[in-house]
Amino acid sequence: MSKRSGTARVLIVLTYAVFLLLLIIPLMQVVLSAMEHGVSSVLASLTRPEALHAMKMTLSVVVVVTLLNTMFGIFMAITIVRGNWIGRSLRRWLNSIIDLPYAVSPVIGGFMIVLMLGPNTVVGTLLADAGIPIVYAFPGMVLATLFVTFPLMVREVVPVLQEIGTQQEEAASMLGAYQWTTFWRVTWPSIRWGVLYGVVLTVARSLGEFGAVLVVSGNIMNKTQTMTTLVYQDVDNFNIASANSLALVLAAGSIALLLFMEWAKKRKGVHGDAH
Amino acid sequence: MNTLLQRRDVKWGFRSTLILYTLLLIILPIAGIYVQSFSGGVPVFIESIFEPLAWKSIWLTFRLSLIATAINIVIGTMAAWVLHRYRFPGRTLLNSLVDLPFALPTAVGGLMILLLLGPNSWIGSLAHAAGIRIVFAEPAIVIAMVFVTFPFVIRAVQPLLEEADRTQEEAAHTLGASKLRTFFKVLLPQMGPGMISGGMLAFSRALAEFGAVVLVAGNIPGKTLIASVFIFGEIESDNPQGAAAVSVMLLTLSFLVLWIVNTLQSRREER
Amino acid sequence: MHIEVRDLNKWFGDYHAVRQMNFSIETGQLIGLLGPSGGGKTSVLRMLAGLEQPDGGEIIFHGRVMNQVPPQERGIGFVFQHYALFKHMTVFDNVAFGLTIKKWPKDRIRTRVMELLELTGLAGTEKRYPHQLSGGQRQRVAFARALAPEPQLLLLDEPFAAIDAKIRKELRTWLKSLIERVGITSIFVTHDQDEAIEVADEIMIIQQGQLEQKGTPWDIYKSPETPFVAEFIGESTILDHVASLKGFETAAAWTESKALIRPEYIEVGKIGELPLKSACERGVVKALHFRGSEWLVEVTVADLPLKTYRPLEREVLKIGEEVDVLVHRVYMFSDEDHWVQENALKEDPMPIHI
Numbered sequence: 001m002s003k004r005s006g007t008a009r010v011l012i013v014l015t016y017a018v019f020l021l022l023l024i025i026p027l028m029q030v031v032l033s034a035m036e037h038g039v040s041s042v043l044a045s046l047t048r049p050e051a052l053h054a055m056k057m058t059l060s061v062v063v064v065v066t067l068l069n070t071m072f073g074i075f076m077a078i079t080i081v082r083g084n085w086i087g088r089s090l091r092r093w094l095n096s097i098i099d100l101p102y103a104v105s106p107v108i109g110g111f112m113i114v115l116m117l118g119p120n121t122v123v124g125t126l127l128a129d130a131g132i133p134i135v136y137a138f139p140g141m142v143l144a145t146l147f148v149t150f151p152l153m154v155r156e157v158v159p160v161l162q163e164i165g166t167q168q169e170e171a172a173s174m175l176g177a178y179q180w181t182t183f184w185r186v187t188w189p190s191i192r193w194g195v196l197y198g199v200v201l202t203v204a205r206s207l208g209e210f211g212a213v214l215v216v217s218g219n220i221m222n223k224t225q226t227m228t229t230l231v232y233q234d235v236d237n238f239n240i241a242s243a244n245s246l247a248l249v250l251a252a253g254s255i256a257l258l259l260f261m262e263w264a265k266k267r268k269g270v271h272g273d274a275h
Numbered sequence: 276m277n278t279l280l281q282r283r284d285v286k287w288g289f290r291s292t293l294i295l296y297t298l299l300l301i302i303l304p305i306a307g308i309y310v311q312s313f314s315g316g317v318p319v320f321i322e323s324i325f326e327p328l329a330w331k332s333i334w335l336t337f338r339l340s341l342i343a344t345a346i347n348i349v350i351g352t353m354a355a356w357v358l359h360r361y362r363f364p365g366r367t368l369l370n371s372l373v374d375l376p377f378a379l380p381t382a383v384g385g386l387m388i389l390l391l392l393g394p395n396s397w398i399g400s401l402a403h404a405a406g407i408r409i410v411f412a413e414p415a416i417v418i419a420m421v422f423v424t425f426p427f428v429i430r431a432v433q434p435l436l437e438e439a440d441r442t443q444e445e446a447a448h449t450l451g452a453s454k455l456r457t458f459f460k461v462l463l464p465q466m467g468p469g470m471i472s473g474g475m476l477a478f479s480r481a482l483a484e485f486g487a488v489v490l491v492a493g494n495i496p497g498k499t500l501i502a503s504v505f506i507f508g509e510i511e512s513d514n515p516q517g518a519a520a521v522s523v524m525l526l527t528l529s530f531l532v533l534w535i536v537n538t539l540q541s542r543r544e545e546r
Numbered sequence: 547m548h549i550e551v552r553d554l555n556k557w558f559g560d561y562h563a564v565r566q567m568n569f570s571i572e573t574g575q576l577i578g579l580l581g582p583s584g585g586g587k588t589s590v591l592r593m594l595a596g597l598e599q600p601d602g603g604e605i606i607f608h609g610r611v612m613n614q615v616p617p618q619e620r621g622i623g624f625v626f627q628h629y630a631l632f633k634h635m636t637v638f639d640n641v642a643f644g645l646t647i648k649k650w651p652k653d654r655i656r657t658r659v660m661e662l663l664e665l666t667g668l669a670g671t672e673k674r675y676p677h678q679l680s681g682g683q684r685q686r687v688a689f690a691r692a693l694a695p696e697p698q699l700l701l702l703d704e705p706f707a708a709i710d711a712k713i714r715k716e717l718r719t720w721l722k723s724l725i726e727r728v729g730i731t732s733i734f735v736t737h738d739q740d741e742a743i744e745v746a747d748e749i750m751i752i753q754q755g756q757l758e759q760k761g762t763p764w765d766i767y768k769s770p771e772t773p774f775v776a777e778f779i780g781e782s783t784i785l786d787h788v789a790s791l792k793g794f795e796t797a798a799a800w801t802e803s804k805a806l807i808r809p810e811y812i813e814v815g816k817i818g819e820l821p822l823k824s825a826c827e828r829g830v831v832k833a834l835h836f837r838g839s840e841w842l843v844e845v846t847v848a849d850l851p852l853k854t855y856r857p858l859e860r861e862v863l864k865i866g867e868e869v870d871v872l873v874h875r876v877y878m879f880s881d882e883d884h885w886v887q888e889n890a891l892k893e894d895p896m897p898i899h900i
Contacts, residue, residue: 007454008361015357018350019369022422026387027375033390072296079293096537100301102476103529105483107503108522111510112304115311115519147300167630170597173617174624175644175695185643189634201377208380211485211503215510228382228486235386235490244390247383254378261378262371 045242054230073153081161110215136218144212156198312519323520332505340481343420351428359436381486411493419487424477431473479532547698555602565755578746586755623692625702631676638672644695662690702734773879790848793889803880812854825891829871
């Protein structure tokens with residue numbers, strides 16, 4: 001490839017420049033800044049009680065949201081593609097509803113939950129009296145994150161289901177298998193890589209969700225504060241070094257997920273071709 | 276489990292849960308915003324929107340999102356093209372890095388920009404000496420928006436390039452078309468739909484962005500306060516009415532963009 | 547399994563896919579559903595299987611109405627058009643699937659699967675995945691899988707459509723002999739008449755959701771009951787007026803009817819070559835097509851274009867040559883009626899070869 005044309009060389013250099021300036025250098029910057037004051041200071045700011053609590057909070061949200069979103073996402077995808085029990089037009093309508101959260105600013109997403117279930121609403125008061133506060137508490141944060149991650153799983157599984165078609169499932173039912181067996185033995189093996197990819201996306205998104213959670217949680221230290229909202233608070237308090245340490249952990253997590261995503265994508269591709 | 280699933284009521288239990296879930300999680304909240312914004316009547320709604328600070332924040336968001344989208348269409352198309360066409364060292368790495376902004380928490384993205392271009396960084400101080408403000412000014416907002424929406428155009432153009440037929444380009448060459456002419460007459464039309472739909476998605480995301488921007492914008496009312504941060508401020512200061520009005524404006528704009536993207540896509544699929 | 551279908555109807559939205567269909571099938575028969583694509587054959591098959599619900603009528607197996615019985619309980623083997631093999635399972639697991647659902651013990655499953663793989667000539671492939679098989683092998687796996695749970699009825703949807711033309715012929719004979727050996731009632735759908743004629747004991751011709759005719763291939767060929775069947779089966783030319791042909795002058799009386807002529811109804815030869823000179827007529831050779839085992843000859847007789855075959859061992863004709871043409875019979879049909887009209891001038895001196 002030594003005889004590459006001049007334009008090609010210029011374009012490659014330009015592309016490298018874009019990636020360096022926009023992605024690589026900023027990422028390095030986070031690492032470098034965090035290390036500026038030594039590993040011990042990073043560890044110190046990470047072991048602050050509020051930081052530890054924030055990590056626990058983020059982890060809980062990620063786990064609960066991923067579980068719920070995966071379950072409902074698969075079920076929703078099956079309904080959209082195969083659900084003969086709702087009409088065709090309703091299915092198409094559902095299909096476009098799914099994408100709505102993409103268009104909603106996370107702040108608005110959080111705000112909607114405050115409006116519906118906040119302390120000033122009837123439902124919110126009722127639930128709070130029953131001992132289940134939604135807003136400024138864990139359930140609200142889960143709801144907000146669920147809203148934001150809602151399309152991710154559905155959008156991964158729907159095309160796979162459409163591509164595999166119904167014949168394998170029909171073949172299974174002709175051989176005596178009922179729905180549940182058919183799902184686990186025929187449908188699931190075909191969609192599992194798509195589901196895995198959807199899980200990774202959901203984890204990444206719920207790990208990093210900020211705007212919606214900020215509004216719903218009230219960002220109460222040691223109570224509803226997550227890692228991202230703690231980063232925000234640290235920056236607001238000009239405590240850049242602490243923010244940096246947390247950001248480093250988050251970035252490491254995301255990059256691990258990114259690598260996993262690449263791997264899952266490849267597996268998905270390989271699996272998709274093998275027929 | 277089989278016999279359980281055969282039972283009518285269990286089946287309907289599943290189904291109504293699904294409908295209820297969608298209704299509660301997506302439809303009711305969105306409807307709620309619209310109801311809230313008009314709860315004080317139309318005049319109050321109009322008043323909230325034309326409140327100068329609100330109006331300015333919406334306009335600022337729109338303007339900067341447009342700039343960010345334009346930048347993204349250019350660099351995104353270029354990156355997609357280079358990653359598709361040329362083989363060079365580090366190509367696979369760059370291709371994997373494209374998705375980084377999707378994987379990275381937006382707050383971390385904002386912090387990265389702050390660290391790199393902020394008043395304490397050498398770029399920041401250099402710019403300051405030259406009299407240019409980057410952070411806590413419009414450039415930083417645009418950069419944050421470009422960062423967050425970076426993958427959209429690339430990921431929309433790449434599949435089109437994959438399915439495009441190299442022979443078309445070769446045919447153009449054999450017919451005597453110059454490289455430049457081939458680019459504009461053959462390649463650009465192939466990438467066009469991806470540039471548009473990817474650009475639209477990037478625009479809609481930029482309009483909605485909060486996390487990355489809130490850290491770098493400085494949020495000076497009337498100057499660098501974008502719509503989503505304005506909404507956040509209104510919520511914090513307990514003014515749901517104002518927050519809802521601006522939300523409705525922003526939402527309607529985003530829905531419009533989403534609707535256009537969907538229409539374009541379904542029309543393309545029909546062909 | 548004895549099958550009876552009464553007044554079967556199926557709608558897809560506004561489209562009437564199956565209209566008022568009635569038929570019955572005896573145990574052990576191999577039936578071919580033949581007709582143009584989109585004619586409703588597959589819908590009939592899917593309703594028999596229970597994959598589609600009829601909008602009217604009854605499906606009866608052995609005297610029992612099956613309409614409400616789910617596909618899982620009908621005891622039917624189904625071979626799908628593109629086989630629908632479980633692509634994440636090995637050949638063995640594919641064939642064993644139905645048996646594991648029935649909770650057969652492991653060793654019995656193993657014996658049965660191996661027996662079927664042996665029977666279908668797939669021994670040795672049990673550890674492979676579907677994408678590692680050829681088209682013909684996949685079809686055999688689909689077949690073995692459908693047969694494994696010992697169904698009473700086997701349904702095959704376009705079983706040969708996705709296979710190369712060369713292997714297709716081989717598979718057809720193989721399938722026919724295998725079904726005969728297993729002795730299972732079978733119904734297959736096809737749009738290829740050669741396939742139906744070659745494989746089926748009886749053919750059901752279906753067009754626009756209606757059953758046109760049911761009978762053995764020979765019966766259908768020999769005495770088609772509707773103009774559609776006559777035209778669909780075999781090669782043919784349709785003429786508006788045949789009264790100008792020698793020996794068919796009486797046809798002028800039926801002004802409303804048309805005539806269908808098959809190549810086998812006509813003989814062509816050099817002048818004086820044919821017997822029954824009195825019934826012969828002069829024609830001109832318009833075109834000659836070599837068909838591998840014979841010539842297809844296009845001749846015009848009294849301005850009518852006709853097609854016929856000529857054996858290779860006879861002397862080769864030339865284009866433009868004047869020839870003798872003998873039309874043995876035509877098939878007449880009108881909106882109400884249809885019949886076979888023999889050549890009036892011909893007294894049959896020997897059996898006709900068709």
